[in-house]
Amino acid sequence: MSKKTKKRFIAGAKCPECGAMDTLMLYFENNVEKLACVKCDYAETQTNDEVKAANKSNANVIGVFKPE
Numbered sequence: 645m646s647k648k649t650k651k652r653f654i655a656g657a658k659c660p661e662c663g664a665m666d667t668l669m670l671y672f673e674n675n676v677e678k679l680a681c682v683k684c685d686y687a688e689t690q691t692n693d694e695v696k697a698a699n700k701s702n703a704n705v706i707g708v709f710k711p712e
């Protein structure tokens with residue numbers, strides 16, 4: 645099974661992590677819309693607010709690495 649992901653950049657979008665412009669790309673993975681920055685490791689799942697909120701609260705659990 646080919647795992648083709650359609651990625652598209654969001655024009656004018658600013659990465660909340662590194663602050664770079666036009667580096668955010670939107671793509672689908674397992675029918676979930678995801679947002680990722682190509683410059684840094686920023687990634688976010690863009691679905692609905694409920695999942696977004698859950699994703700945010702999970703970030704502390706999943707994000708084991710600490711930027712120091």
Ligand SMILES: [Zn+2]
Binds near residue numbers: 661662667683686
């Ligand atoms: Zn970034």
